[in-house]
Amino acid sequence: MAVAWSLLLRGGTLIDGTGTPRRRADVAVEGERVVAVAPSLAGAADRVLDVAGRVVAPGFIDMHSHSDLFYFGCPSAESKIRQGVTTEVVGMCSFSQAPLRPDQHALVEGWVGGIGMTPDLKWETFGQYLDALRSVRPSVNVVHLVGHGALRIAAMGFEARPAGADDLRAMERLLGDAMDAGAWGFSTGLVYPPSAYANTQELIALARSMRSRHGFYFSHVRGESAMLLDSIAEAIRIGDEAGVPAQIAHVKASGRENWSKLEGALGLIDDARRRGVDVAGDVYPYNAGSTKMDNLMPAWAHEGGMAKLLERLTDRAARKRITDECLVAGERWGTVSQGGVGFDQIFIAACRRRELEGLNLAQLASQTGRAPAETLMDLLLEEKCAVGMVSFSQSLENVAKVLAHPALMIGSDSIPLFEGEGDKPGKPHPRCYGTFPRVLSEYARERKLFSLETAVHKMSGMPAQRLGLRDRGVVREGAVADLAVFDAATVKDESTYPDPHRYPSGIPYVIVNGRVAVDGGRLVGPGAGRVLAPPR
Ligand SMILES: [Zn+2]
Structure with missing residues (x-):
């Protein structure tokens, strides 16, 4: 009997996400898995995509995103998936919409709201929140952390004081519950109240409490300007003393007078890694930030x-x-x-x-x-x-240095999501639409900062390895079929600061869990993404 795959990508050039050189390969998908990768596959398939002249890559993993604040209003996540992104890491910079105490709705709405989304907070526990998220069927896979701000508000309100022993116990219990429900760890935003009110000891204790569950500590550090070096050192210390992986968010030096501090910051990360501390970080390919x-x-x-x-x-x-x-x-x-x-x-x-x-x-x-x-x-x-x-607030030279650093991967830090054509509100940061194609076009193809293989690796295999996502981030037999197909010669971010609402070009197909989600450059539904469970 002839083999009939569900999907066959024929004639493409494979960049498999591991960083190894490209090669000619067809890729066959059956159900949600890649089942064959070979220079020429002869079997039949329900659907054959002719991808001759194009690159087949793993779907990109956005290591740092705030889309969780927007999935409920925009589950298609079109502005993200059309960049080739198939998985997002969310719950960043201390922000998440759960856990939530019923008497604190107004407080939490004031804290997470006001940036283009209207929170509809209809849960208490993190588990109930994840169920609500699953029910809206986001188009991308979701790796969710819990925000330290949410833990702190639920435990002790919006108070500018160190956590006492009872507060800490309450936060540890909430964090443990969230992780049992599917959170991958917690994130801080040590410039954002109330996360900013925590001292280092609180964060070490909280991080240590998730060690047995193999949690991650994602750190938006305490200061990215004058305090940059002390702040990076603090994040490294928290990971080191707690014995958990530390991920430093959007590595940068802000403010002209601090640009020269970047080398020192990268040096601290390098030194810690040499000492065996499990620290890495992410970066977005722009010299402007947004909050x-x-x-x-x-x-x-x-x-x-x-x-x-x-x-x-x-x-x-x-x-x-x-x-x-x-x-x-x-x-x-x-x-x-x-x-x-x-x-x-x-x-x-x-x-x-x-x-x-x-x-x-x-x-x-x-x-x-x-x-x-x-x-x-x-x-x-x-x-x-x-x-x-x-x-x-940043220097373009520094952005290139951080992008090229071997321990750093790509995270957009994007906040809102958008969908459809036509007029849309605001002048959002172009990273919302352009982060991943910009790394491919501006930094790999035009500036030749690194090879296309390295660019793809930093957006797929590297974050997958960091997270312990064994079946994603690479294209090989047995892996989940999260795929992005792009044209290496024409792929481009079209979104600019004055004209941000522009989808990228040169990315005709995106496949999520074996389902074609972007087809000939057009979004097709329904959402095939999943809330991913942490590997334990
Ligand atoms: Zn941040």
């Missing part, structure tokens, strides 16, 4: 949550204290997170007042006739902190 604009306010101003922050923004003494702390040389805005960034480098990405989107704070200040610092605080107050921003 909620209220993160330009110092940590103390957030104590008690957003309602308290808004109260402080109406208080003249508090505003003066904020300005005294943050205004650098009268012309830039400096925080532990960003370093000193010019007001003309801080752009409004998302705002209820659509006419402000795309403006920078210097432009807005000249419209209002107010000082830029006052303009910033006025805007946060008027919009109740529901403002997203894009800020240019």
Whole structure:
């Protein structure tokens, strides 16, 4: 009897995700698995994709994403899957929507909301939350961590104080429950309250409590500007003393005066790895970052949550204290997170007042006739902190250095998801649409920073190995059929800062768990992604 596979990709060039050189190979899929890889496969298939002249690669793994805040409103995740991404690691930078105490809805909505999504928090435990996520059938696979901020709010509210013994026990119990339900570990955002209120001992203890469950510690570190080196050292120490893998989020040096610190930061990672510490990290291929604009306010101003922050923004003494702390040389805005960034480098990405989107704070200040610092605080107050921003704080040379580092892989740090054609709100960071094709086109093909094989490895085999995803991230017989097909000569990110809502070109097919999800460059449903269970 003739073999009939469900899918056959014929005539392509295989870059298999391991970093080894490309080769001619057909790839046969049966159900959700790759069942044959050979230079020429003769069997029949329900569907044959002619991929001659194109590259067949493992589906890309986004090592750092905030899509979990958006799956419920946009389960197709079109802006992500059309980049060739088939798995996302989410629950990053201390943020997750569970666990959730029933009496804290308003607090948590103020904390995770306001960036283009309206939270609909209808769960308490992390397990209930994951069930809700499965029910909306995201198009991509999901590796979910639990946010340290969510643990801390549930255990002790939005209080700016060290955790006591009872608080810590409560957080450990919540973390253990979340991991039993399918979380892969926890993440911090040590510039984002309330995660920022934790000391190192709290984080070591919490990380140690998940050691027997083989949890991961993902760290948005305590400062990426003046405090960069101490902050990287702290993340390494937490992983080392707790005996768990530490992953440093979006490795960078923010603020011009700190750009020279990058080499030292990479040196700390190299030294730790030589000592046997299990530390690695991720990076996005852009010199701008993006987050909620209220993160330009110092940590103390957030104590008690957003309602308290808004109260402080109406208080003249508090505003003066904020300005005294943050205004650098009268012309830039400096925080532990960003370093000193010019007001003309801080752009409004998302705002209820659509006419402000795309403006920078210097432009807005000249419209209002107010000082830029006052303009910033006025805007946060008027919009109740529901403002997203894009800020240019990094050096392009450093971005290339970090991308090329052998222990670092690709994570978009993207926040919103988008789908469909036509008008869409905001001027989101182009990394939402372009991270993965940009690594292939700008950094491998154009700048020749590394080979295409290395680029693919950093976006598939390397993160899969890091996570212990044994059956994904590589194309071989027996692996799960998560695949991306792209044209090496034309693949390109089309999304730009002024015109961000553009899907990439040159990625005709994306296959998730054996199902064709992007077909001839078009999204086809329904979602075939899964919430992935951690290997134990
Ligand atoms: Zn982050």
